[in-house]
Amino acid sequence: MPQPCECPDCGNPRALMHDCQHCGSQAIPILLGDTIEFNLKRGSPSAEEALDRLTHYLWRASDVGVKAILLIHGYGASGQGGKIKWAVHEALENNYFSDRVDEFYFGEDVAYGSDSYHVLLRRRPSLKTHLKLFKEGNAGMSVLLLGNNT
Numbered sequence: 151m152p153q154p155c156e157c158p159d160c161g162n163p164r165a166l167m168h169d170c171q172h173c174g175s176q177a178i179p180i181l182l183g184d185t186i187e188f189n190l191k192r193g194s195p196s197a198e199e200a201l202d203r204l205t206h207y208l209w210r211a212s213d214v215g216v217k218a219i220l221l222i223h224g225y226g227a228s229g230q231g232g233k234i235k236w237a238v239h240e241a242l243e244n245n246y247f248s249d250r251v252d253e254f255y256f257g258e259d260v261a262y263g264s265d266s267y268h269v270l271l272r273r274r275p276s277l278k279t280h281l282k283l284f285k286e287g288n289a290g291m292s293v294l295l296l297g298n299n300t
């Protein structure tokens with residue numbers, strides 16, 4: 151998938167959380183869209199590491215003006231990797247991220263054409279291309295709307 155950000159110094163595509171791989175710039179990247187996909191499973195972190203990573207990601211994302219995050223946390227299968235989903239669900243339900251996250255929708259509740267689907271599209275039309283892939287719901291992902299929504 152294309153990088154959602156651009157380097158303010160050299161203009162090349164850039165990841166949100168890393169220094170520029172082209173010029174080494176550490177400046178905050180320029181956001182190209184308002185919706186961003188974040189794979190929390192990358193690198194197989196523990197549930198604790200994953201929550202920590204998500205916390206930092208949410209800070210950065212809301213600083214640069216991201217409005218919606220498609221969070222990939224896996225299906226919650228048994229085993230180490232499966233714990234990430236339940237840790238994320240629990241943290242969201244306990245308002246652990248409420249300083250940044252305004253609303254959240256678990257992927258299993260966002261079937262194509264459902265009420266939540268329409269609510270989300272009204273709030274963030276840019277989610278359309280992502281939500282199409284949810285079909286009957288996608289238990290491996292959640293949608294977070296950040297508090298800087300206007």
Ligand SMILES: [Zn+2]
Pocket residue numbers: 157158159160161162170171172173174175
């Ligand atoms: Zn650069």
